[in-house]
Amino acid sequence: MSLVSYERHDGVARIRLSDGERGNPLDQAMVDALARAVRQARVDDVHVVVLSGEGRAFSFGGDVSAFGAAEDPEQLIDDLAESLHRVVSELHRMDAVVVSVVRGPAAGAGLSLASAADLVIAGTSARFTLAYTKIGLSPDGGSSLLTASIGLHRALRVALLNPVLTAEEMRAVGLVAEVHADEELESGVEQVVATLRSGSRAAQVExxxxxxxxxxxxxxxxxxxxxxxxxxxxxxxxxxEGVAAFLAKRTPVFPSNNP
Structure with a gap:
């Protein structure tokens, strides 16, 4: 099974995370496949990139079970973060306008990936949360750049309190450009794509x-x-401790809270 699908037509590349049964986890295999698709879009010199997720979620983020099973979690996460950050940088730097389409959860690195787009279009089922600090980790995937998107104190709330925010809440703070009912999301995205395609690509690049x-x-x-x-x-x-507690479905007891 291909973890990421890639289609190009009429100046538009459509990249879809395709491991929907598992919630499109951003493990090393998925991120590597995503990197190849993003590079292909750049080679194809497309006008618009549409990034979406198959199934019930955009992405649940990193595969926490892999973190827990790793003999060297430090190296595993270092490799994964570096790979994901190269993808995020590519999305930022490419000439194409990147549109992310969020239906269902965009959690952890899934939120970071969605927010790497230039325009975020969400369905009413979309839910956004970081949740890194809940398992004893610091945010990655470009999460710190949310300070530019939604402001410092809103970003601190998202990072420290880990609320689960709706599409409308994210639209209100400026991250989400448009919200559509799930059954109308595809047509809403196509209207955005059509608007971009009818505009001056050179002006949009600048x-x-x-x-x-x-x-x-x-x-x-x-x-x-x-x-x-x-x-x-x-x-x-x-x-x-945070990863172990998450996998055991219990409340973590963080050692740093009891010096």
Missing amino acids: AKRLLRETATPGAEAALRRETLAIRARADSPDGR
């Missing part, structure tokens, strides 16, 4: 570059800091 470079001039450095931070957290006592 607009994307200007706005991104102004809003997040230190994006690459931020992604590197995220990698170093989550790598350290993965092999820390809190990180190991």
